Amino acid sequence: MQKSGHGYWLLPFLLFLTLSCTQNSFFPIPWTTTPNPNLGPLAEPADFGFPVPNPEPTLPSGVDIYQPPSLETKDTGPLIAEMLRTAGADETFTLAGENFSSGMKFEIFSQTISSDRATQSVAPLYTNTRTASTTVPGGLPWAMYLVWPHDGDVRGKAFALNRTEGWWVGPKKAIAGQTISIFGRNLSYGNGTSTSYVYVKPANAEGSWVTPTTVNPYKVDFVVPNLAAGTYELWIHNGHGGRFGWSGPLTLNVLATSPWAGVESQTFNVKNAPYNAVGDGVTDDSVAIRNAIIAAGNSGAPATVYLPAGTYAVSESFFLPAKTRLLGAGRDVTSLKMTIPLPTENGFIKNIGSGIVIEGIEIDADGMIAANGEALIYMSVNDLKIINSRLKSRGGKVFEVGNGCNNILLDGVDFVGAGSFWASASQVFINNTTFRLTNDAESGVSLWGGREIALTNNDFSNFDETQADGHGIGRMFVSQGHFGSLRNAYFSGNASHNYAPRDCNFVDCNMGEQILFEFGGGEYKTAATAVGASSVTFASVTSDPTTTEGGLDITITSGKGLGQHRRVVSVAAGVVTVDRAWTIAPDASSKFLINAVSEKTVVYNNTFQGRTTHSTHDSASTAVNVFGSSVDAIVDKNTISRMRHGLMIVTHVSNMAGNGAPLYFSLTANNTITDGNNGIYTGMVYGYDSSLDWGAIGNVFRGNTINGMTNMGIAFDQWDSAGGNIDSHIFEKNVLTNVHYGLISALKVIWETGTFDSVPMNGTKLTGTVLRSNSISRGSAVQAGSIGFRTEAASTWINRATTFQGFNSGNTGP
Structure with a gap:
């Protein structure tokens, strides 16, 4: 079959019509509003499993009033396993669960300090038996929304959107008067930068409110009050959801003296x-x-x-x-x-x-x-602090720590040399540091697992671009799973300059990802012999989480319980015990992957710059690359320029057995990408075999601005091997201008610049892809051969008010 031609072009659209009528259900977005309804008896936080401090304090006056109803739910109704957890009015969220059907709807409750109690019933944009995507009705204030899935009169258990989520504290051992941070998601009122509420208390005793010093949706700073040495609970509240909006407790260890106390005494x-x-x-x-x-x-x-x-x-x-x-x-x-x-x-x-x-x-x-x-x-040490110093090692590594080290602070350091290696360290804080890379260094900071890492307000550049050994390879931070999973990482305020591989004749150009989460491999399991409340049993398991400092995780990649992810606590005689109970218990239809993952990572408000050679220099130059096994990756409000790929959010094959690296429920939002080759590159790369069904689920690309791409605004890659299918990718409210190709979905587009190949019928499939309220325009890009939208695959697309303008072809969209 030819790559292009009118006969071939009919195939994707005929398949679209067939699939949309027989396998999936698409709906308009009606809703009904009932202000001040008589909703029946009021619910309690415990009804939803939401924690509150004990004893529970009176909330500050600025916190929303919240009085949700107590509604009857049944396990025979639709059940939610996992979901994207952030969406405002007129924004789309994605879900995975069980008992989904074409008649399913979502009942949304909202209430703020200035709005009445109200419920609204919303039909999904898309649903199949285990995944769905739904838009929050427009006109609602930003709030915590409680959402009940229901099919007819049968409701499933509710879940929450925009609820406060404190993930970790750093440093988690501190002294009175020290500034520390709570990291997480949905931490601020309206996801803004002004208001959040922090409550510090001993266990089972009253505490006190502390006033944050700086606030954003993912990090809240405050000064530790004058407390006696001991262990305290930290609770955080974004101001939404009233008594239902608490997140906690996180643990803070208040020390009588600093780990470095007394060094000035002699x-x-x-x-x-x-x-x-x-x-x-x-x-x-x-x-x-x-x-x-x-x-x-x-x-x-x-x-x-x-x-x-x-x-x-x-x-x-x-x-x-x-x-x-x-x-x-x-x-x-x-x-x-x-x-x-x-x-x-x-x-x-x-x-x-x-x-x-x-x-x-x-x-x-x-x-x-x-x-x-x-x-x-070289340090194999806990409690290390390097401040206001210069470390020079042109020709070799600057810094290295041993496995398992923790509580390490770098502040105001000038790095010159071939990068640093942090093994599986935890509680690492690198602030206000200048990295000037040499000797084609692989990365400023490399980590093979680890936990609780924060890089803030650092600067990355090449040391001396007039000399061959005066360049790095274009990487700020690389994390891979050799020593286990990466959990809880935060990047904000960092900047790079002219940062990419220098010349493919001299260096490995399959590098240049400025922030890279690269995880995959692992052990694929297809037949559970038993399932417990927080365990699953197989005939045999070779994975051992105790052999890796960062531990391992297990993800349900197909069948009942799809999309759930848990940390592995232990493996013994085939029994895999996980850190918390299954929301939906898997069964014989379920498939699993046990491996290292990146979990709960935030890249927020950074400035990334590559080289001007992005169009002709085929490197992996990318601002942020979420490559493979990842859950809850957030890439928000970054400024990106001169990249081969502005952002790369992909699933991939990860070992010779063909096992994949699933990517579930990431959010890529509010980024500005200019003067590049491709704006956003997503989908699947390097192919699966048939063993792993769902490579990517529920990843949302929202409100990004892409301008001046010489190739594609959005490249949606597929492969010619079976497996790794992609469901419920959402593109909404993105603005693309001055792009030669708008959105292209085809075979191996990572290497294509104009000839787009078809995806075989047994290749990677796309289902439930939503284009919603995007504006995609050729603008001043070269018109000859330009394409607004093109798909070369059997796929289903839902288009809601996305426009394509000025292209030579493809202006009608899907």
């Missing part, structure tokens, strides 16, 4: 006797500095090793004892400089304990650490 000055360092940049001061460090360690108390202004030439590496601060007079006036190459097995600064501070100093090992060696600083 000082060992390396220039004083008996150490007598010179600091002239010529004299070898190794012995003097080593002896000062040993003396600090032998003192038996926290201590500071002080290097006054000067350049201290040294020819050996150093071990810092626990509770030691290495202090200079400032990173521009104090330099500790390595003068001979280090053996491969050594780093320059190492540790023999925790509670270490490096402050106000330049540590310089340029050219002295091998590319395959350890690092300028």
Whole structure:
């Protein structure tokens, strides 16, 4: 069959008509409003499984009134397993569950401080037996919405949209007066940047409200009040949902003293006797500095090793004892400089304990650490702080920590060198740091698993673009699952400059993803022999979560319970125990994947810039790449320019057995993408086999602005292998201008720039793709051969008020 031609073009549309009539149900969006209805008896938070503090405090006056009804529900009604959890009025949310039907509707309750109690009944845009997508009626205020699925008179259990979700605290051990953060989703009133409510309390005792210092939908900062040392509960409320809107408790450990307390109590000055360092940049001061460090360690108390202004030439590496601060007079006036190459097995600064501070100093090992060696600083340590310093390691890694390290802070650091490796560290905070990459470094920050990572207000660039070894490979952060799952990561306020692989003749151009979550592989299971409330049993399981620092997860990828994801607590004799009960118990029809995933990741309000060669330079240059196994990925309000692919949100095959890497319920919203090759690249890449049915479910692309793409505004990739099907992708309220191709769905479009191949009948299928209120215009892009919309696959599309304008063809959409 030819790639193009009128006969072939009929096929997708005939299939669209057939599938839409026989397999799925599409509805208009009627709703009925009943202001101030007599809704019957009032519900309690416990009716929905929502927690409240004990004892429960009176809510502040600014919190919404919320009085939902107590409605009868039955397990025979539609049941919700998982869903996208953020949607305002006239925005679409997606769901996976059980007992769905063409007659199903959703009853939505809303109420705010200024609006009446009201319920509205809404028909879905799309539904099949296990997935659906539905639009919140327009005109509603932003609120917490309670949603009951129902079929006729039979209601299923309700779920909540826009409810406060606190995911983690950082740092989770702190002292009074210290600023800490709550990270999560839907943390602020109206998802704005002004109002949130934080309540701190001991267990089973009254607490107090604290006033946040900064607020956004994903992070709320506050100062720890004057509390006695002990363990406290943190509760957070976004102001919506009244008593039903609490999230908590998260745990905060208040310490009597900081992990670094006391280091200023005694000082060992390396220039004083008996150490007598010179600091002239010529004299070898190794012995003097080593002896000062040993003396600090032998003192038996926290201590500071002080290097006054000067350049201290040294020819050996150093071990810092626990509770030691290495202090200079400032990173521009104090330099500790390595003068001979280090053996491969050594780093320059190492540790023999925790509670270490490096402050106000330049540590310089340029050219002295091998590319395959350890690092300028190598720590297997907890409670590490590096502040207001410069770390230089041109030619080798700058920084490395061992597996399982936690509570590490970098603030105001100037990195120069070939990146850093963080193993499976947790509670990592990298702030206000400048990364200047060299030696085609794979990434500024690399992590193989880990938990609770925050990168804020950092700057990434190449060190010296006039020299071949003065470039990085274009990556800020890379996370892969070699040491287990990545859980809870936050990126905000970061910026990159001219950041992409430099020349494919000299470097591996399959890089350049500035923030990359790359997870897949794992063990695929098709036949459960038993199911418990929070377990599933197989004839045998080879996966062992205890062998990976980050642990493993299990996802239901097909059959009953589709879309559910749980952390694996243990595996024993084929029994996989998970961290919480199944919402919908799987059965013999269910299929599972046990593997490492990225979970609860937020990329918010960053600025990403690639190279001007994005159109001709076939690299993987991308601002954010959510590549494979991921749940609850949020990419919101970023500014992106000069990328091969502005954003890449894809499922993929992940090992030689053909097992896939499912991508469920991500939100890509409010991003601005300009001057690039492709705006958003999504779908599936590299192919599944027939074993894993659903590669992607319920991913939403909302309110993005894409302008000036030389190739495609939205590239929707499919593959020629069976499996990895994609359901309920939503594109709504996106504005695309000055794009040569608007939205293209075809075979392997990652490599296509004008010739779009058909997807075989047994290839990746798209179902329930919604185009809603998008505006897609060719604008000033080259008109010859331009296409607004084109699909080369058997697929179902729902178009609600999306327009295509000015293209040579494809202006009518699907």
